[in-house]
Amino acid sequence: MSAVLEVRGVGKTFGGVTALADVDLTVSTAEITALVGPNGAGKTTLFNVISGFGAPYTGEIVFDGVRLTGRKAHEIARLGLVRTFQTPVGFPSLTVHDNLVVAAGGHGFDGPQDALLRPRADRRGLRAAAERADQLLGEAGIEHLASAYMAGLSPGDLKLLEIVRQLASRPRMLLLDEPAAAMDVNQIGTLSRLIRGIAAQDVGILVIDHNLAFVLELADRVHVLDAGRLLAGGTPEEISRNADVRRVYLGEEAA
Amino acid sequence: MSTLPFWATVLTFGLVIGMAALLLNIEAGWGGMWDLGIAGQVAVGAYSYALLTSPPDAVVPGLGLPFWAAMVGAGLITMIVSALIGWPTLRLRGEYFLITTFAFAEIIRQLIVIQRGLTGGTFGVTGIDKPFAEYFLPSAYPFILLGLAAAATVLVLLVSQRVSNSTYGLTLRAARDNEPLARSMGTAVDRVRIATYALVGLMTGLLVAPVYVWFLGALVPASFTTHLTFLVWTGLVIGGLGSRLGGLIGAVVLTVASEAVRLISVDPEHASRLAAFQPFLVGVLLIVLLRWRPEGLLSERGAFRKRAKPLDRIRRDDPQTLEAVSA
Numbered sequence: 398m399s400a401v402l403e404v405r406g407v408g409k410t411f412g413g414v415t416a417l418a419d420v421d422l423t424v425s426t427a428e429i430t431a432l433v434g435p436n437g438a439g440k441t442t443l444f445n446v447i448s449g450f451g452a453p454y455t456g457e458i459v460f461d462g463v464r465l466t467g468r469k470a471h472e473i474a475r476l477g478l479v480r481t482f483q484t485p486v487g488f489p490s491l492t493v494h495d496n497l498v499v500a501a502g503g504h505g506f507d508g509p510q511d512a513l514l515r516p517r518a519d520r521r522g523l524r525a526a527a528e529r530a531d532q533l534l535g536e537a538g539i540e541h542l543a544s545a546y547m548a549g550l551s552p553g554d555l556k557l558l559e560i561v562r563q564l565a566s567r568p569r570m571l572l573l574d575e576p577a578a579a580m581d582v583n584q585i586g587t588l589s590r591l592i593r594g595i596a597a598q599d600v601g602i603l604v605i606d607h608n609l610a611f612v613l614e615l616a617d618r619v620h621v622l623d624a625g626r627l628l629a630g631g632t633p634e635e636i637s638r639n640a641d642v643r644r645v646y647l648g649e650e651a652a
Numbered sequence: 653m654s655t656l657p658f659w660a661t662v663l664t665f666g667l668v669i670g671m672a673a674l675l676l677n678i679e680a681g682w683g684g685m686w687d688l689g690i691a692g693q694v695a696v697g698a699y700s701y702a703l704l705t706s707p708p709d710a711v712v713p714g715l716g717l718p719f720w721a722a723m724v725g726a727g728l729i730t731m732i733v734s735a736l737i738g739w740p741t742l743r744l745r746g747e748y749f750l751i752t753t754f755a756f757a758e759i760i761r762q763l764i765v766i767q768r769g770l771t772g773g774t775f776g777v778t779g780i781d782k783p784f785a786e787y788f789l790p791s792a793y794p795f796i797l798l799g800l801a802a803a804a805t806v807l808v809l810l811v812s813q814r815v816s817n818s819t820y821g822l823t824l825r826a827a828r829d830n831e832p833l834a835r836s837m838g839t840a841v842d843r844v845r846i847a848t849y850a851l852v853g854l855m856t857g858l859l860v861a862p863v864y865v866w867f868l869g870a871l872v873p874a875s876f877t878t879h880l881t882f883l884v885w886t887g888l889v890i891g892g893l894g895s896r897l898g899g900l901i902g903a904v905v906l907t908v909a910s911e912a913v914r915l916i917s918v919d920p921e922h923a924s925r926l927a928a929f930q931p932f933l934v935g936v937l938l939i940v941l942l943r944w945r946p947e948g949l950l951s952e953r954g955a956f957r958k959r960a961k962p963l964d965r966i967r968r969d970d971p972q973t974l975e976a977v978s979a
Contacts, residue, residue, distance in 0.1 A: 448836060474838040482836070488829040490894070490952060491822070499826040500837045502819050507840060508847035512818030513811065523819050544957075566837055 401426050401570050401601040402447070402478070407456035409439075409446055409625075416442040417454070417625045424570065426601045429592060431616035433609055435645070439625040440605040441483065444572050447603075448480040449473040461569060477569030481576065485559035487547045493558060494543040497530035498523070500565035529565055537561045537591065552579040560591065570601035577611045589615050613637055621645070655915065660794040664867050666907035667801040671808045671860045673888040673899030675852045678815055681894040681952070683848050684828030685742065686750045690884050692757030693853055695876035696733045697861025699764060699771055700726035702871050705781040712772040719783040719862070727858030734853025735846060742845045757881065764873045776872035780865055797866055804859040809900065811855060816896050816955070824848060825894075883907075886934065890941055892948025895955040902949060910934050 404422040408415070417439045424430045434440050445451030447458055449470035458465040460478050468476075487496050502522055511519045534540045537557060542550065550558065560576060573592070577585050592615060596602050606612050612619060613633040621628040621636060623645045629636060636642055672690055679685045704722035706714025717725065741752045764771045771777065788796050815821040827834040827841045834841055868875055884903070891902020913930050941948070 450832065450835075469840075470832070470835040471838050471840045474836055480836050482833060486830060486833075488826045488833065490829055491826060492956075495822060495956075496826075499822055499834070499839075502822075507820075507823075508844055509815065509818075509820050509851045510847070512814055512820040513851075516814060516818075519818050519820070523817075523822075526819070546953075563837065 399425060401461055402603065403457075403459045404443070404447065405457045405459070407443070407446060407454055407458060409442055409451060409454040415625050417446070420456070420622070420625075420627055422603075422620060422627070422630075424601050424603045426570075426599045427596060428617035429596050429602045429604065429615055431612040431619045432603060432605045432622055433607060433612050433619060434605075434622035434628075435607065437624075438622040440607075440622055441574060442625075443622070444480060444574055444605060447473075448478065448572060474566070477567075478572070479563045479566060479568035479570070480572035481559045481563050481574050483574045483578065485555040487555070487558060487562065489547045492544050492546060493539075493550070494527070494530050494534070496547075496558070496562055497533055497565050498526045500562045501529040501533075502526035526565075533561050533565055553581065553584040556580055557584070557588065557591070560588075560595075564595065568600060570603070571595065573602065573604040575606050576604060577606055577608050585611055657791065657794040658915075660798045661867070662908060662911040663904070664794070664798045664801045664863070665911075666904040667798075667805045667900075668860060668864045668867060669883055669887050669907055670900035670903035671805050671863070672856065672884040673891065673903045674808050674812045675855050675860065676884055676888050677893065677895075677899045678812060678821075678824075679848050679852050681888065681899075682815070682821055682824045682828065683845060685845060685849070686746075687753045687849075687852075688750050688878070688881055688885075689737070689753030689757035690856075691876045691878060691880040692737075692753075692760040693730055693734055693856045694861050694864060694880060695757075695760050695764060695873075696853075697726045697730040697857030698865045698868075698871055698876070699777070700729040700857060701862045701865050702777045702780060703770070706777060706779070710779060712770075712777045719781055722781075723858055723862045726861055727854045727856075730857025730861065731850050731854035734856075735850040738846045738849035742842065742849065754878070754881075757876075757878070761873050761876050764876070771873075772871075774873060776870055778870045780869055780871070782866045782869075797863075800866065801863045804863050805900065808855060808859055809897075811851075813896065820844070886938060888948075890938065890948060892950035892952070892955075894952030895948065895950035898948050898950040898955075905949075906934065906937070909937060 400423050402424040404420055407417055407420045409417040420443060432440055432443065442451060446454045447465070449465065449468055449472070452467070460476055463476060465473055488499065491499065534543055539554065539557065542554065547555065556576060556579060560573065563571060576588055576592070580588060592602060592604065604612070604616065613636065616633060618630065619633055619636040620630040621642050628645060629639045629642050672694065676687065676690060679687055701722045703712070703714040704717045704725045705719055706712055707716040708714065737753070737756050741749055741756070744752055765773055767773070782793070783800065784796060785793060823834070823839055823844060827839055827844060831841055865871060887903030887906045888899040889902070890906055891898030891900065910930050910933055913926065913933060916926060918926050
């Protein structure tokens with residue numbers, strides 16, 4: 398277990414509105430870190446900032462010893478820090494299988510040079526990515542969806558696929574943006590098992606959600622964000638006992 | 653009089669538009685870059701070819717290179733010009749990209765009109781070097797030209813097929829569908845798009861423009877108006893945006909159908925009405941098609957459908973089974 402992502406004093410403003418202020422956060426591999434907070438607390442803004450979609454910002458973010466400030470989204474993804482999106486639309490005109498193939502080969506898929514000048518190597522790359530896609534579909538138990546399109550999938554399957562897809566590139570760390578939204582109780586159970594399995598393979602996980610029950614059950618460490626500031630951090634037990642959290646998050650009056 | 657040479661020439665033109673449509677399909681169909689500057693790229697390639705082959709002592713002096721060297725030169729020049737145009741414009745999205753490429757094509761045409769010393773202005777470039785023309789009778793040359801056009805089409809088709817079956821082609825379609833997601837899996841979307849624009853420029857200058865030049869026989873700026881751009885687009889839309897062969901089939905159907913109108917013999921007094929019938933026919937063809945086959949004669953899904961196992965097919969077509977299976 399070691400720190401893989403360090404967020405130090407990160408701030409972000411939109412015009413005059415402070416979305417994030419002085420956020421400090423550390424994520425280690427082999428455990429699941431969660432970030433909770435009510436709507437508008439700045440969870441997704443923090444995700445965007447970390448994954449390169451939210452520049453510019455103040456403070457510093459370090460991933461695996463590399464400073465992320467000023468790097469583009471695709472460069473950050475290539476370092477092994479991969480995110481999911483809240484709306485799991487995927488690539489609508491590609492089959493489920495091709496969705497995973499793109500993800501599995503994403504790093505090397507850069508331009509027409511290889512396709513035209515080194516067709517054999519290109520075919521090999523495509524075949525390797527296709528095998529990885531088959532394997533992932535098998536592991537997630539959704540082989541039967543291989544030739545379906547996004548539009549034909551249930552909301553739960555879409556959410557599941559959003560995670561499985563981003564696993565294809567073998568990331569060092571996953572940022573999961575509301576993975577449990579639109580899922581029923583059974584699917585949430587499957588999801589929790591999947592996420593624990595990923596963490597067990599030494600992949601760092603930071604998950605944001607406002608389903609407090611899901612997060613407290615899943616995570617090893619929980620941070621609570623409110624109005625752009627970290628309110629509390631600790632184990633799920635500590636968080637569920639924390640009076641500030643209960644007041645802000647559950648709307649309870651302090652006793 | 654035999655109409656065969658006429659049809660050979662019509663088909664040659666159809667193949668020129670078809671090649672351009674196959675290339676447009678790479679950038680617009682798969683890449684999502686709705687380019688309205690095709691005529692500009694073809695013009696750069698065509699004038700490059702003409703000026704590279706034109707003898708130094710001609711009315712519009714050139715370098716007097718052999719045709720194959722001029723084709724390569726035209727390809728490289730068009731590729732560089734495309735990349736230079738693509739670099740700023742590809743940062744724009746949707747209709748802004750569309751209108752900017754449109755403007756660039758018009759700028760190129762106006763430059764050709766103004767730069768009389770270089771391009772012959774509105775008088776144009778005559779005395780085009782047509783490959784192998786000295787070996788054949790003028791009456792037989794339309795068939796030779798058709799053969800050359802067919803050979804060039806095969807090359808464009810090979811490139812297009814290679815792209816469609818490659819990691820690059822898949823990435824291109826993915827970035828079109830969902831750009832943030834493509835970035836989040838490590839795709840350098842901007843670089844892929846500029847490279848695509850440059851590839852289309854290279855193929856346009858190398859193959860499309862020279863064959864168009866041979867077909868025209870003489871170059872004037874009027875051959876590179878937006879009419880050419882829309883002809884290519886119409887061909888591609890009829891054939892099926894995003895399919896593999898749609899652009900070629902659509903363009904050939906379109907040109908042959910609209911030129912066939914010329915063969916209807918009417919009294920001279922009705923000739924102008926017949927001429928007006930030609931764009932009317934194209935319009936009707938397009939409306940009928942978009943009403944009953946909005947994806948075009950061929951479609952992207954049809955083109956990339958994997959040979960599904962029977963089980964997959966049942967589940968895909970039946971949403972209820974799909975729900976049951978995934979629950």
